[in-house]
Amino acid sequence: MSGSVKSGALRTLSQKVWDGHIVHEEPGAPSLLFIDLHLVHEVTSPQAFSGLRARGLKVRRPDLTVATADHSIPTTDRSLPILDKVAAAQVAKLEENCKEFGIPCYGLHSSHQGIVHVIGPELGFTQPGMTVVCGDSHTATHGAFGALAFGIGTSEVENVLASQCLLQRPSKTFRVNVNGVLRNGVTAKDIILALIAKIGIGGGTGTVMEYAGSAIRALDMEGRMTVCNMAIEGGARAGMIAPDDTTFQYLNGRPFAPKGEAWDAAVARWKQLPTDEGAAFDRDIDIDANTLEPMITWGTNPGMGIPITGVIPDASSGADAMARESLAKALAYMGLEGGKPVLGHPIDVVFIGSCTNSRISDLRAAAAVLKGRKVNPKVRTMVVPGSQEVKRQAIAEGLPEIFRAAGCDWREPGCSMCIAMNGDQLSPGEYSVSTSNRNFEGRQGKGGRTFLASPQTAAASAIAGAVADVRTLL
Numbered sequence: 001m002s003g004s005v006k007s008g009a010l011r012t013l014s015q016k017v018w019d020g021h022i023v024h025e026e027p028g029a030p031s032l033l034f035i036d037l038h039l040v041h042e043v044t045s046p047q048a049f050s051g052l053r054a055r056g057l058k059v060r061r062p063d064l065t066v067a068t069a070d071h072s073i074p075t076t077d078r079s080l081p082i083l084d085k086v087a088a089a090q091v092a093k094l095e096e097n098c099k100e101f102g103i104p105c106y107g108l109h110s111s112h113q114g115i116v117h118v119i120g121p122e123l124g125f126t127q128p129g130m131t132v133v134c135g136d137s138h139t140a141t142h143g144a145f146g147a148l149a150f151g152i153g154t155s156e157v158e159n160v161l162a163s164q165c166l167l168q169r170p171s172k173t174f175r176v177n178v179n180g181v182l183r184n185g186v187t188a189k190d191i192i193l194a195l196i197a198k199i200g201i202g203g204g205t206g207t208v209m210e211y212a213g214s215a216i217r218a219l220d221m222e223g224r225m226t227v228c229n230m231a232i233e234g235g236a237r238a239g240m241i242a243p244d245d246t247t248f249q250y251l252n253g254r255p256f257a258p259k260g261e262a263w264d265a266a267v268a269r270w271k272q273l274p275t276d277e278g279a280a281f282d283r284d285i286d287i288d289a290n291t292l293e294p295m296i297t298w299g300t301n302p303g304m305g306i307p308i309t310g311v312i313p314d315a316s317s318g319a320d321a322m323a324r325e326s327l328a329k330a331l332a333y334m335g336l337e338g339g340k341p342v343l344g345h346p347i348d349v350v351f352i353g354s355c356t357n358s359r360i361s362d363l364r365a366a367a368a369v370l371k372g373r374k375v376n377p378k379v380r381t382m383v384v385p386g387s388q389e390v391k392r393q394a395i396a397e398g399l400p401e402i403f404r405a406a407g408c409d410w411r412e413p414g415c416s417m418c419i420a421m422n423g424d425q426l427s428p429g430e431y432s433v434s435t436s437n438r439n440f441e442g443r444q445g446k447g448g449r450t451f452l453a454s455p456q457t458a459a460a461s462a463i464a465g466a467v468a469d470v471r472t473l474l
């Protein structure tokens with residue numbers, strides 16, 4: 001089913017994938033879509049499996065379903081028991097449910113365990129032209145491969161497990177053109193933070209974003225995943241990038257990617273997926289990569305971002321009363337003043353990890369900044385690989401030694417401080433520079449205050465003990 005492309009009028013990438021997956025449609029009603037890959041984790045699945053059991057149903061396509069434990073697992077020594085009773089029960093339940101329903105599970109002690117959006121691509125499950133769903137908001141990550149991927153709720157998880165289909169309404173199309181060349185110290189994370197700062201957290205509502213342009217084409221797959229990962233933070237249903245040789249090279253040889261003749265046939269099919277020349281988008285926006293700076297958020301949503309050398313907006317700059325109130329509330333929560341820079345603001349914690357920035361290229365970039373330097377002793381710096389595979393690769397390249405020599409804490413794979421539900425969290429009032437994707441109030445721990453940034457900016461800030469411009473270290 002994946003990548004099956006109807007011929008006809010000029011279509012965008014997302015329209016082609018959509019058309020190839022319609023099982024049933026009727027005027028005025030949501031369409032029934034076939035789902036090629038359903039990723040499952042321990043937090044949003046227990047209720048769905050209970051629902052199946054209560055209805056006497058089986059998992060319709062266990063062969064298209066993959067599970068891992070990531071959200072609630074501690075990132076401490078894996079030989080130790082999980083002390084948190086709720087987390088321990090969730091992880092045990094996932095393995096039990098997967099066994100009962102015949103689903104492959106990369107659980108706590110699996111050599112392929114990792115964050116769901118890291119292991120899908122690295123094992124080759126995620127492929128161009130697929131529809132991918134998961135009970136996690138950042139499923140858009142998989143759109144980096146030209147897949148139509150989105151997060152779903154618990155009741156939808158149950159429905160997909162039971163039927164391998166999902167009811168959906170089509171989204172509008174939104175092309176984000178990023179042209180030019182990124183300057184030294186500016187990364188994929190800065191592209192997406194700059195976009196969200198420009199359009200706001202509701203700017204992409206009701207759309208599927210397609211990232212295009214020379215700066216996107218120049219990104220490796222891991223950078224593309226970072227950009228797609230945060231589409232939801234701009235309000236979009238999904239983010240996508242057309243597959244190309246970079247995509248094919250990344251996938252070729254991955255354990256679950258097609259092999260031999262099936263590979264050749266798949267690549268031929270995938271090459272039909274890019275948006276047709278002249279196809280119309282509902283909306284277009286241009287970002288000039290040449291002028292981007294490293295970005296940092298100062299507020300309590302990912303749209304509250306500024307260039308690292310910029311100043312925090314004053315509450316009075318809001319366009320209307322609601323915007324002014326929202327700015328004032330964010331400034332109060334963050335303990336910051338409008339009109340001042342974030343650069344140089346003291347921090348307590350640095351978190352390098354999450355499904356946005358925990359892949360090997362992210363760790364290499366952070367290590368390149370930290371090599372031969374020491375983090376400020378007042379800053380707790382955690383480096384959390386996205387998966388066991390990332391961890392193995394990092395060990396093979398000697399990265400943990402660099403992190404440890406710099407004074408960082410090298411952890412086991414998991415979601416960690418992206419979401420304060422696994423023991424890794426900020427204390428009330430603490431400031432972090434975090435490579436994750438959400439800076440909502442309490443996201444990293446009750447009362448914790450988050451500055452979102454790239455791994456390079458995070459590493460430079462760890463060294464400085466304050467929000468820092470990595471370009472001064474390059």
Ligand code: SF4
Nearest residue numbers: 138354355415418419
């Ligand atoms: S790292 Fe964060 S956003 Fe990503 S899957 Fe885990 S909790 Fe969700």
